[in-house]
Amino acid sequence: MPTAIRLTTMPGKIRKGRLGNSLVLDLFGGSLGQEDITIRKPGDVAPAMRAFGERIRAEHPEASFKILVSVLKGQRKPPGYDAAENAGEFKDRAFMHVETEDGQPVSIPALTAAAS
Numbered sequence: 001m002p003t004a005i006r007l008t009t010m011p012g013k014i015r016k017g018r019l020g021n022s023l024v025l026d027l028f029g030g031s032l033g034q035e036d037i038t039i040r041k042p043g044d045v046a047p048a049m050r051a052f053g054e055r056i057r058a059e060h061p062e063a064s065f066k067i068l069v070s071v072l073k074g075q076r077k078p079p080g081y082d083a084a085e086n087a088g089e090f091k092d093r094a095f096m097h098v099e100t101e102d103g104q105p106v107s108i109p110a111l112t113a114a115a116s
Contacts, residue, residue, distance in 0.1 A: 001040075001076070001078070002038045002039070002040055003038065003039050003040075003071060003075050003076065003077060003078055003081075004036060004037070004038050004071075004072040004075050005036070005037060005038075005039055005045070005069055005070065005071050005072060005075070006034060006035070006036050006069070006070050006072055007034060007035045007036075007037065007048065007049060007052045007067055007068070007069055008031050008033070008034035008035075008067070008068050008070075009031050009032040009033060009034070009056055009063075009065040009066070009067060009068070010025055010026070010027070010029065010031065010065060010066050010067075010068055011025070011026040011029035011030070011032075011063070011064065011065050012024055012025035012026055012029075012064060012065060012066045012096055013064045013096055013097045013098070013099055014093065014096050014097070014098045014099070015098075015099055015100070015101055016098060016099070016100055016101065016106060017100075017101040018101070023066070023093070023096075025066060032056050032059070032060050032063055032065060033052075033055075033056050033059070035052050036072065037052075039078065040078065041078050041080070042078055042080045042081045042083075042084035042085075042089070043084070043089075045069060045081075045084070045085075045089075045090050046089055046090050046091050049067050049069065049090055049091060049092060049094075050091065050094065052067065053065075053067055053094060053095045056095070057095055063095075064095070064096050064097035065095050065096065066092055066093055066095075066096055067090075067092045067094075067095065068092070069085075069090060069092065
């Protein structure tokens with residue numbers, strides 16, 4: 001059964017530190033866009049998120065953002081959706097810039113590695 005989901009962006013970055021990585025999100029920052037799509041299975045989410053993220057990146061090349069995915073009201077998640085999301089299969093951080101704890105950017109290959 002098809003499921004309607006919403007993709008939206010949230011500004012943020014990944015900060016690499018001595019004790020590990022942390023996710024820094026701007027909870028009150030403006031979204032760069034949103035899109036409603038229909039999926040049939042959890043495996044449809046990652047390609048849709050990647051296409052959405054690439055479109056946003058083309059429009060805002062310097063932006064650093066996490067992609068949020070939500071199931072629209074009244075919809076049911078397809079079997080395996082939660083497991084795929086918890087396993088990181090959606091690659092929702094693929095478009096986030098990576099920096100050191102003192103704010104210095106980490107090389108761009110970190111972005112392409114996260115997207116794969």
